[in-house]
Amino acid sequence: MTGNRKNEYQTKQKTQILSYLEENATRHVTAGELMHALVERGTPVGAATVYRQLERLEAQGLVRRYTLDDRGSACWQYGGAEAKAGTCHSHFHLKCVCCGILIHLDCEHLTEITEHVEQDHGFQIDPARTTFYGLCDRCAGKQEVQNASDK
Amino acid sequence: MTGNRKNEYQTKQKTQILSYLEENATRHVTAGELMHALVERGTPVGAATVYRQLERLEAQGLVRRYTLDDRGSACWQYGGAEAKAGTCHSHFHLKCVCCGILIHLDCEHLTEITEHVEQDHGFQIDPARTTFYGLCDRCAGKQEVQNASDK
DNA sequence: TTGCGTGCAAAGGTTTTGCATGGCA
DNA sequence: TGCCATGCAAAACCTTTGCACGCAA
Numbered sequence: 001m002t003g004n005r006k007n008e009y010q011t012k013q014k015t016q017i018l019s020y021l022e023e024n025a026t027r028h029v030t031a032g033e034l035m036h037a038l039v040e041r042g043t044p045v046g047a048a049t050v051y052r053q054l055e056r057l058e059a060q061g062l063v064r065r066y067t068l069d070d071r072g073s074a075c076w077q078y079g080g081a082e083a084k085a086g087t088c089h090s091h092f093h094l095k096c097v098c099c100g101i102l103i104h105l106d107c108e109h110l111t112e113i114t115e116h117v118e119q120d121h122g123f124q125i126d127p128a129r130t131t132f133y134g135l136c137d138r139c140a141g142k143q144e145v146q147n148a149s150d151k
Numbered sequence: 152m153t154g155n156r157k158n159e160y161q162t163k164q165k166t167q168i169l170s171y172l173e174e175n176a177t178r179h180v181t182a183g184e185l186m187h188a189l190v191e192r193g194t195p196v197g198a199a200t201v202y203r204q205l206e207r208l209e210a211q212g213l214v215r216r217y218t219l220d221d222r223g224s225a226c227w228q229y230g231g232a233e234a235k236a237g238t239c240h241s242h243f244h245l246k247c248v249c250c251g252i253l254i255h256l257d258c259e260h261l262t263e264i265t266e267h268v269e270q271d272h273g274f275q276i277d278p279a280r281t282t283f284y285g286l287c288d289r290c291a292g293k294q295e296v297q298n299a300s301d302k
Numbered sequence: 303t304t305g306c307g308t309g310c311a312a313a314g315g316t317t318t319t320g321c322a323t324g325g326c327a
Numbered sequence: 328t329g330c331c332a333t334g335c336a337a338a339a340c341c342t343t344t345g346c347a348c349g350c351a352a
Contacts, residue, residue, distance in 0.1 A: 009326045009331055031316075046334045051317060053332095073316060094274045105272060113264055121256060122288035123245045132281050137273035160306055160351050182341080197309045202342060204307095224341060 013045045017053050021063055021078040028066055028077040066131070092127050096136040103136065164196045168204045172214055172229040179217055179228040217282070243278050247287040254287065 016038055021029065029037075031050050038045050054076050057063040063076045092110055094103040114125045167189055172180065180188075182201050189196050205227050208214040214227045243261055245254040265276045 007327080007331070011326070011332060013333070047316090048318075048335080049333055094268070094272070094276070096274075103272075103274065105268070105274075107272070109267055109271070110264070113261070116260055117245070117256070117283070120260070121245070121254075121258070123247075123254065123256075123283070123285055125245070125283045125285040130281075130283050130285070132268070132274070132276045134274055134276040134281070158306070158352080162307060162351075164308070198341090199310080199343075200308055 012043065013049050014053055016041070016043050016045060017050065018057065018062070018078075021057070021076065025078040028075040030073050030075045032073065034076075093131040094136070095131050095133050105132075163194065164200050165204055167192070167194050167196060168201065169208065169213070169229075172208070172227065176229040179226040181224050181226045183224065185227075244282040245287070246282050246284050256283075 017034065020034060020037055020041075031047070031054065034054075035045065035047060035050050054063065054065070058065050058076070062079060064079045066075050066077065092105045092107075094105050096103075110127075114127065117123050117125055168185065171185060171188055182198070182205065185205075186196060186198060186201050205214065205216070209216050209227070213230060215230045217226050217228065243256045243258075245256050247254075261278075265278065268274050268276055
C-alpha cells in the first residue's frame with residue numbers, strides 16, 4: 001500500500017502558484033488572474049500548468065474551488081489550516097452579488113440551521129460548499145438610495 | 152410608459168422551449184440538454200435562439216438561472232407562478248452534491264436565518280439566489296455504508 | 303409590408319488534453 | 328538516470344455576436 005505513493009517534485013511553478021494563493025488567502029482568485037499576476041512578477045506559468053496545479057492543490061485540500069454565479073469561470077481560495085483540518089462546520093460564506101466581496105462567517109447560531117435542516121428535512125448541509133448570496137451592508141445602503149431616487 | 156412595450160412574436164421555437172421547461176419544471180435543465188431534447192423531438196432549435204430565449208424568459212421572470220458548482224455550464228428552471236410572484240422570501244434550495252436532486256425548501260424556521268444574519272452580521276441574504284449544498288437523506292445513507300466498508 | 307426571431311457561422315472565453323522537452327531527485 | 332512537471336498548441340466546451348433570411352402580425 002505504501003509503494004503506491006507517487007513522488008512529487010518541487011518546482012518553481014508550483015511554489016509560485018502556492019505563494020500567490022497564500023498571499024491572497026483572504027480573496028478568491030481566478031485562474032486567469034493567477035496567470036496574469038505571475039506574468040507581472042516575471043515568473044509566467046502556462047495555463048495548463050496552472051490548472052493542473054490547482055487541481056492537485058484542491059485534491060490535497062490546500063485550496064478550495066468555488067464557482068461564481070457570474071460568467072463561467074471558477075475561482076480558488078487558499079484554505080490553509082482550515083481547509084486541511086476540514087472540520088469547520090460552523091463556517092459559511094456570504095457573497096455580495098453587488099460588489100463581490102466574500103465574507104467569512106463564523107457563527108455558532110448557524111449550526112442551528114444545519115441541525116434543523118438535517119433533523120426536520122433529512123438533508124445534511126455542507127457549509128464548506130454553501131455560499132449565501134445577497135447584499136453586504138454597504139451595497140444594501142446604496143440600493144436603498146438608488147431605489148428611493150428611482151421612484 | 153405603455154408605448155415603450157415591444158411587440159413580441161409567437162414562434163414555434165419559443166413555444167417548444169417553454170413547453171420543455173414547463174414539462175420539466177421539477178428539474179433544472181442546461182442549454183445543451185434543452186437543445187438535445189428538442190432535436191430528439193424533431194423540432195431542433197439553434198443554440199443562439201435557445202440562449203436568446205432563455206435570456207428573455209429569465210428577464211420576464213418565467214424561468215430562473217442557476218449556476219452549478221460543477222463545470223461552467225448554467226442551467227435554468229421553470230419557475231411558474233412562484234417565479235412570477237417573486238415574493239418567496241422563505242424559500243431556499245437544497246442541492247444534493249451526490250445525486251444532484253434539487254429540493255425546494257419552504258420553511259418558516261429559515262426566515263430566522265436571514266433575519267439573524269441581517270441583524271447581527273449586516274448582510275441581506277437573497278434566498279432566491281442561495282442554494283445549500285450537501286447530501287440528501289438517500290445519498291447520506293449510501294455514504295455511511297460506503298465509509299463503513301472502506302475502513 | 304414591417305420588423306422581430308431565427309439560423310448559421312464565427313468569435314470569445316475558460317478549461318482540458320497530447321506530446322515533446324525540461325528539470326527535480 | 329528516471330520520471331514527473333512544464334510549455335506549447337490544439338481541441339473541447341459553453342456562450343455570445345453579426346448578419347442575412349424567414350416568418351408572425
